[in-house]
Amino acid sequence: SQTIHQWPATLVQPVGSPLSLECTVEGTSNPNLYWYRQAAGRGLQLLFYSVGIGQISSEVPQNLSASRPQDRQFILSSKKLLLSDSGFYLCAWHAGNYGYTFGSGTRLTVV
Amino acid sequence: LAKTTQPISMDSYEGQEVNITCSHNNIATNDYITWYQQFPSQGPRFIIQGYKTKVTNEVASLFIPADRKSSTLSLPRVSLSDTAVYYCLATSENTGFQKLVFGTGTRLLVSP
Numbered sequence: 001s002q003t004i005h006q007w008p009a010t011l012v013q014p015v016g017s018p019l020s021l022e023c024t025v026e027g028t029s030n031p032n033l034y035w036y037r038q039a040a041g042r043g044l045q046l047l048f049y050s051v052g053i054g055q056i057s058s059e060v061p062q063n064l065s066a067s068r069p070q071d072r073q074f075i076l077s078s079k080k081l082l083l084s085d086s087g088f089y090l091c092a093w094h095a096g097n098y099g100y101t102f103g104s105g106t107r108l109t110v111v
Numbered sequence: 112l113a114k115t116t117q118p119i120s121m122d123s124y125e126g127q128e129v130n131i132t133c134s135h136n137n138i139a140t141n142d143y144i145t146w147y148q149q150f151p152s153q154g155p156r157f158i159i160q161g162y163k164t165k166v167t168n169e170v171a172s173l174f175i176p177a178d179r180k181s182s183t184l185s186l187p188r189v190s191l192s193d194t195a196v197y198y199c200l201a202t203s204e205n206t207g208f209q210k211l212v213f214g215t216g217t218r219l220l221v222s223p
Contacts, residue, residue: 099147
């Protein structure tokens with residue numbers, strides 16, 4: 001069966017520090033992968049999506065970047081975190097007719 | 112994909128039936144209506160999808176009238192554990208790439 005792993009679950013980082021969040025998918029090949037961010041009490045904001053290795057599309061200009069070094073690996077990064085980068089980050093992959101499957105999320109607090 | 116509109120919040124009591132409506136006036140011919148459920152500190156979870164008429168599974172029922180401009184998610188006999196945010200989305204029948212746009216959803220609070 002297909003599963004999606006996301007880590008870490010929580011993260012507290014100082015302003016100006018780098019960030020790396022990793023997402024991996026198992027049980028499927030060539031998945032469409034997505035990074036979303038959810039601010040407290042808000043909806044989900046699509047940040048990046050990828051249809052294949054090395055293919056990244058950005059939805060919102062920001063302090064973040066994404067990479068897809070392997071077929072089933074999707075990484076969200078930042079060189080220098082801002083306070084406004086705090087939020088709940090979710091990785092997802094498209095599971096065909098049954099829509100998206102989301103990871104368990106990473107709660108990032110920038111202090 | 113069509114924009115959807117749903118109430119910001121709803122309150123209910125345990126054991127009641129809850130109906131959450133969603134408006135999608137500009138839904139495309141090939142679009143489906145998909146509902147997700149999100150608990151605090153978790154990612155959204157697919158609960159039901161439909162194109163027309165009625166779909167039922169172990170979690171909920173989805174009613175879509177013939178004009179498909181709206182839909183209603185029905186949760187029978189809710190419990191405290193049904194407290195969550197529910198998102199209504201128009202989704203393409205395309206099984207390949209598509210970007211889903213999640214709004215703020217409907218925050219359902221179930222009380223004892």
